[in-house]
Amino acid sequence: MANAISANKAELLAIANSVASEKMIDKAIVIEAMEDAIQRAARARYGAENDIRAKLDPDSGDLRLWRVVEVVDAVEDYFKQVDLKAAQKLKKDAAVGDFIVDPLPPIDLGRIDAQSAKQVIFQKVRDAERERQFDEFKDRVGEIITGVVKSVEFGHVVVNLGRAEGVIRRDQQIPREVVRVGDRIRSVILNVRRENRGPQIFLSRAHPEFMKKLFAQEVPEIYDGVITIMAAARDPGSRAKIGVISRDGSIDPVGACVGMKGSRVQAVVQEMQGEKIDIIPWSEDTATFVVNALQPAQVSRVVIDEEEERIEVVVPDDQLSLAIGRRGQNVRLASQLTGKAIDIMTEADASEKRQKEFVARSELFQNELDVDETLSQLLVAEGFTELEEVAYVSIDELASIEGFDDELAQELQSRAQEALDRREAAAREERQALGVEDALADMPHLNEAMLVTLGKAGIKTLDDLADLATDELIQKKRVDPRRRNRDDGGEKGGILAEYGLSEEQGNEIIMAARAHWFEEEA
Numbered sequence: 001m002a003n004a005i006s007a008n009k010a011e012l013l014a015i016a017n018s019v020a021s022e023k024m025i026d027k028a029i030v031i032e033a034m035e036d037a038i039q040r041a042a043r044a045r046y047g048a049e050n051d052i053r054a055k056l057d058p059d060s061g062d063l064r065l066w067r068v069v070e071v072v073d074a075v076e077d078y079f080k081q082v083d084l085k086a087a088q089k090l091k092k093d094a095a096v097g098d099f100i101v102d103p104l105p106p107i108d109l110g111r112i113d114a115q116s117a118k119q120v121i122f123q124k125v126r127d128a129e130r131e132r133q134f135d136e137f138k139d140r141v142g143e144i145i146t147g148v149v150k151s152v153e154f155g156h157v158v159v160n161l162g163r164a165e166g167v168i169r170r171d172q173q174i175p176r177e178v179v180r181v182g183d184r185i186r187s188v189i190l191n192v193r194r195e196n197r198g199p200q201i202f203l204s205r206a207h208p209e210f211m212k213k214l215f216a217q218e219v220p221e222i223y224d225g226v227i228t229i230m231a232a233a234r235d236p237g238s239r240a241k242i243g244v245i246s247r248d249g250s251i252d253p254v255g256a257c258v259g260m261k262g263s264r265v266q267a268v269v270q271e272m273q274g275e276k277i278d279i280i281p282w283s284e285d286t287a288t289f290v291v292n293a294l295q296p297a298q299v300s301r302v303v304i305d306e307e308e309e310r311i312e313v314v315v316p317d318d319q320l321s322l323a324i325g326r327r328g329q330n331v332r333l334a335s336q337l338t339g340k341a342i343d344i345m346t347e348a349d350a351s352e353k354r355q356k357e358f359v360a361r362s363e364l365f366q367n368e369l370d371v372d373e374t375l376s377q378l379l380v381a382e383g384f385t386e387l388e389e390v391a392y393v394s395i396d397e398l399a400s401i402e403g404f405d406d407e408l409a410q411e412l413q414s415r416a417q418e419a420l421d422r423r424e425a426a427a428r429e430e431r432q433a434l435g436v437e438d439a440l441a442d443m444p445h446l447n448e449a450m451l452v453t454l455g456k457a458g459i460k461t462l463d464d465l466a467d468l469a470t471d472e473l474i475q476k477k478r479v480d481p482r483r484r485n486r487d488d489g490g491e492k493g494g495i496l497a498e499y500g501l502s503e504e505q506g507n508e509i510i511m512a513a514r515a516h517w518f519e520e521e522a
Contacts, residue, residue: 031058033124038063046104051080065104071096126198133164134199137192144213145203149183159185159203166201174205174273175237186271188213208232211240211277214268219257221246227253230282233336240275241293241333243282254279280337286311290342293334297323300347310341314350361385368419369412378403379412387423391416424448436460443512445505450496457495465513468495474506 017027038054042065046052051068069080071087071094087094094100147159147166155170157179168187179185187203188210204210212229221227231243246253257279258265265277283289287302290311297319303312315323323344324331335342345353358380365376368387382401384390390398391413398409427448431441434455439462441451459465465473475494494506501509 027058029128030125031056033128036124038065042104052104066101067104068099068101071098071100130198133201134192134194137164137189137199137201141189141192142209142213143189144186144210144217145189146184146186147203149179149181149185151181152179157185159187161201164199164201166203168203168205172202172204172206173236174275177205177237177273186214205272206234206236208234208240211242211268211272211275214271215242215257215264218264218267219259221251221253221256226251227256231337231339233333234275235329235333237273237275239278239329239333240272241278241280241337243280243289243293243337245282254281278333286338286340290334290338290340293337294323294330294342297330299323304340310343311338312343312345312350314345314347317346317348320344320346365390369415371412371415387416387419391420427452431455434460437462440465440513444508445501446509450499453496453498459495462513462516466510466517468510470503470506470510473510474499474501474503 035054035056038056039052042052042054043050046067053066053068055064057063069082069087071084072081073084073096075081075083082090082100084094084096087098087100090100145161145166147161150158150160150165152158155173157168157173159166159168166187166189168185172190173179185205187205188207189201190204190207190209191202193200193202209232211234212232215229216222219227222229226248227244227246229242230245232240233242234240242257244253244257246256256264265279269275269277278295280289280292280295283292286304290302290313291299294313294315297315299319300314300316303314304310305312313323322330325333331342331344358377361380361384362373362376364387365371365379365384366373369376369390378401379390384393393413395406395409395413398404398412399406424447431448431451434452436451436455437460440446440454440460441448443465446454454460454465459468471494473494474496496506
């Protein structure tokens with residue numbers, strides 16, 4: 001019998017050591033799983049109502065089994081309570097209110113118990129293994145990892161990473177790349193998520209981060225931090241662009257990335273299935289960087305609209321198709337690289353656009369200021385675009401225009417102010433017709449035109465305005481460069497986004513609208 005018990009002890013420890021080693025988890029977790037399994041089997045044998053504990057010594061393999069009972073005056077629950085007299089047989093100094101240990105004899109696990117215990121141990125070990133996998137990979141996001149293709153399911157590639165599995169979803173694969181079971185494959189860890197079925201490790205070969213990490217492996221200067229990849233954009237399997245900068249003036253960032261006879265860039269191109277890569281010197285100056293990003297096309301000039309976050313690029317007529325690229329690829333990648341929406345136009349298009357703007361502004365001044373065409377065109381030629389500019393510019397600046405004098409400047413300014421007053425009055429009537437409260441007109445930074453815009457958006461009372469967040473009121477519409485020609489592209493802007501209010505002004509408006517709440521509370 002002693003030999004049998006000894007063999008049983010040795011077997012339990014051998015199983016614990018084997019499982020811990022194979023699954024690469026702490027032995028204590030396996031021991032805990034075994035104890036839990038034995039406790040469940042003992043409850044099934046002695047009654048589930050008992051508070052039964054088991055302890056397995058990790059060194060000797062000794063197994064102790066006991067139940068915990070409370071010492072009471074009058075026993076109500078015979079499974080969890082014991083009277084004082086019976087308790088003192090187990091422990092001489094037992095007193096009412098104590099919890100004491102009642103040793104139980106070891107149990108022989110029957111076939112059903114053993115099967116249940118096995119399931120409990122497997123589940124605990126599986127949970128521990130999943131937790132280990134998550135802890136191992138959660139801090140490795142952005143790292144390149146090599147694995148072996150295990151299977152291809154519904155277009156998604158399952159990769160064996162050694163102690164875990166990752167998946168390259170269809171949209172994260174390089175188009176037209178043929179992947180077979182058993183192939184070794186490199187990818188970047190894109191995301192690690194904890195899910196019910198275990199940690200999910202999402203890999204990518206199409207993400208720009210994959211290209212950046214490949215360059216870091218091939219170019220020592222990038223790995224050492226001398227050269228930095230500031231921006232990257234990809235059309236996977238076809239073409240890519242990266243913007244690089246050197247912290248050392250003696251090192252050419254583009255040349256270092258290309259390598260001797262193109263050896264470094266070719267190694268990256270080969271891994272990315274022949275994807276052509278344009279390596280571009282990065283610049284803090286947006287216009288310079290845009291010109292570089294549109295290579296190999298030549299650019300005549302760049303006009304940046306800071307408010308709209310758009311860039312207008314003018315190219316010679318013979319460079320238009322090159323700048324746009326096949327199916328818009330070149331300009332799309334340049335937009336992704338710079339983070340700005342880029343509009344490409346020829347010299348002829350730019351000239352036509354300027355002419356239309358010139359005519360529209362001239363007609364505005366002609367009609368609103370009641371002046372002749374020559375005078376209105378002169379104002380536009382001097383850079384005036386809005387009535388407000390004419391109304392509030394200094395008299396000296398207006399009078400300094402060739403052919404103008406102080407009297408004419410004062411008359412123009414007076415007419416511009418009257419035109420603005422007429423606009424304000426018309427907007428006030430429209431605002432009142434929309435049912436917007438007069439109280440909103442007392443808010444700082446808001447004019448009647450803005451109030452009309454608010455009214456059309458359903459904001460008609462102080463409470464309506466007070467309920468808004470600052471972003472909902474003034475945030476500019478952000479355009480996603482990759483989707484700028486689609487109706488659903490970009491992020492929806494605030495109600496008053498078109499008026500160019502600052503965040504500080506937006507906060508002041510919202511706080512002023514909420515002031516009556518605090519007054520009512522007081």
